Amino acid sequence: MAFSLPQYSWRELWEKGWSGFVTALKGMRVTIRYFFSRPTTVVYPYQRLELPVYYRGRHRQRVDANGIPWCIACGSCARACPLECIHIEASANPEPPDTKRRRKLDRFDIDLARCMYCGLCAEACPQDCLMLVADYEYSAWRPQDLVAPLSVQLRPEPLSEAELRYRADPASDPAPAKPKPPREASAGEGGEG
Amino acid sequence: MxxxxxxxxxxxxxxxxxxxxxxxxxxxxxxxxxxxxxxxxxxxxxxxxxxxxxxxxxxxxxxxxxxxxxxxxxxxxxxxKEDIVPSSADRLIMLMAPFVVFTPAVLVYVVMPFGKGWTVANLNIGLLWVVSVLSLGPVGIILGGWGSHNKWSLLGGMRSAAQLISYEIPSVLALGAIVMMAGTMSMDGLVAAQDQYEFVLTPPGLIAFVVYLVTALAELNRNPFDLPEAESELVAGFVTEYSGFKFAIFFLAEFANLLALSMITVTVFLGGWQPPSVLFFLPDSAQLPGVFWFAIKTTVMVFVFQWIKWTLPRLRIDQMLNVCWKGLIPITLGNLALACVWLLLTEKSWAR
Structure with a gap:
């Protein structure tokens, strides 16, 4: 015989069979508990996760009162980027608004299709200008459409309190991502997609 | 006139x-x-x-x-969808297979007592009809596996044959105990024999019920016995090469079989269209028509089948055959003897 099956005594056979039956019932008890528990999935377009402030989504550049980014075109972010997806071109600024911004940005493109959202660019920024925010809804049909120019990176609105707190002390806001309360979820459930 | x-x-x-x-x-x-x-x-x-x-x-x-x-x-x-047939496939056999699977799945309903007097044909060999017609299904599965000219399909069909041939035996033996207790094979007669209490409440009936559940899972090719279409091993088993309408028929037959086996379980073990005997305290005015009881019980059985499917992992082929030949068949044979003792002990059998 090519292989031999293990031989069991009657007692072992009974114990194996009975434990198989009982463990099947135990498994069914587990699954029925899950059946009656609330699903953990989030019905995305109708229901969104409340993202924490430290979520690394797309890039934004903080601007001053005149709408000009704080960027000094130093190129630290482009050098910090492991994927080389930031392209900066700059020229001399004829009328610098302050001593720092003596160079003017001509081009600041970030290839979001190539970016891996590590956040090293934001960490490298000496002006605390470039930052990654909790926005992930910017899909496009073609990868070349995902190259974000400077104009879509500007962030005119000031930082929220939570963002400021996080930037002051990154360990201060450990709140995890939570789905919205279930009532609103069921309202969206029947909607036509 | x-x-x-x-x-x-x-x-x-x-x-x-x-x-x-x-x-x-x-x-x-x-x-x-x-x-x-x-x-x-x-x-x-x-x-x-x-x-x-x-x-x-x-x-x-x-x-x-x-x-x-x-x-x-x-x-x-x-x-x-486009109906794709492999160039080396046997077109006729491949076309026949889904219908050979589907036809028995529908023929079973002929003897099903949906409610009081709601039987299409009250055959006096109803249960035998059910068992024999259901055992035609694997023929179609083997045809599909053979006609597809695909190794996965053929293996799936062969596994199905091995599985069905082995599991028919404990299935019929489990039903045999019930037939002994009811004294009839007619589906209406089986329901009528359970007017006092369901067979599942008797010791041999309970054992037969559990064994029949296991064999029904095997006959449905569902987890934990879904070897004929085991995805990780056989792609999709005998349906690998099927697409479009023919695939839909296979799918339809699978769920028609699921419903049929739930209905058979309900009829044979759970009292059919009669209200559950544990609800004897309900007044007659509060009773639902038989069809509703039948539908409720069938839905519960379908849920149990799906519950089991999504709980248990798949057995290996040798484990599956071991469970059948070394486990279920001795149990059902012993259960037949137990049913004889039960018949001798209960008053009902002396009256007949």
Whole structure:
């Protein structure tokens, strides 16, 4: 015989069979508990996760009162980027608004299709200008459409309190991502997609 | 009595043209076929919902209330899909296979007592009819596996044959104990024999019920016995090469079988269309019509089958055959003896 099956005594056979039956019932008890528990999935377009402030989504550049980014075109972010997806071109600024911004940005493109959202660019920024925010809804049909120019990176609105707190002390806001309360979820459930 | 031409035609269609009651047969056939097709759509939806919630998902949501129309669109999609036949396949056999699987799945409903007097044909060998017709299904599966000219399909078909041949035996032996206790094979008779208490409440009935559940899972090719279409081993088993309409028929047959086996379990073990005997305290005025009890019990059984499917992992082929030949057959044989003792002990058998 090519292989031999293990031989069991009657007692072992009974114990194996009975434990198989009982463990099947135990498994069914587990699954029925899950059946009656609330699903953990989030019905995305109708229901969104409340993202924490430290979520690394797309890039934004903080601007001053005149709408000009704080960027000094130093190129630290482009050098910090492991994927080389930031392209900066700059020229001399004829009328610098302050001593720092003596160079003017001509081009600041970030290839979001190539970016891996590590956040090293934001960490490298000496002006605390470039930052990654909790926005992930910017899909496009073609990868070349995902190259974000400077104009879509500007962030005119000031930082929220939570963002400021996080930037002051990154360990201060450990709140995890939570789905919205279930009532609103069921309202969206029947909607036509 | 004078009749108009149309009236007389209708009368003759009901009473019989050349001895064949055309309408008397046609109406139940259309009703049963419609019910099977509709129920299969609902059962596929239920399957997806049950599996979803067991896995902490939600299942289909967006088409219709709670995704109820999802399977309708899925079916329509399958119907308009291209029907691809491999160039080396046996076209005729491959075409035949889904229908050979589907036909027995529908024929089973002929003897099903849906309610009081709601049987299409009350055969006196009803249970034998059910068992024999259901055992035709694997023929179609083997045909599909052979005709596809694909190794996975052929292996799936062969596994199905091995599985069905082994599991028919404990299945029939389990039903045999019930037939002994009821003294009849007619499905109506089986229901009538359970007017005091269901067979599942008797010791031999309970053992037979558990064994029959296991064999039914094997006959349905469902987890933990889904070896004929084991995805990780055989791609999709005997349906690997099927697409479009033929695939839809296979799918329909699978769920028609699921419904049929649930109904058989309900009829044989759970008292059929009668209200559950544990609810004896309900007044007669609070009772539902038999069809509703039958539908409720069948739904519960379908849920149990799906619950088991989404709980247990798949057995290996040698384990599966071991369970059958070394486990279930000795148990059912012992159960037959137990049924004899039970018959001797209970008063009911002396009265007969």
């Amino acid at each position: 004078e009749r108009g031409p149309i009236e007389s035609l209708v009368h003759r269609l009901f009473a019989g043209l050349y001895g064949i009651p055309v309408l008397g047969w046609l109406i139940p056939i259309v009703l049963v076929l419609g019910m099977v097709a509709l129920a299969a759509l609902v059962l596929i939806w239920l399957e997806r919902k049950v599996s979803g919630h067991i896995q902490s998902r939600r299942g289909p949501l967006h088409n219709g209330p709670h995704g109820l129309l999802q399977t309708v669109w899925d079916a329509l999609k399958l119907l308009v």
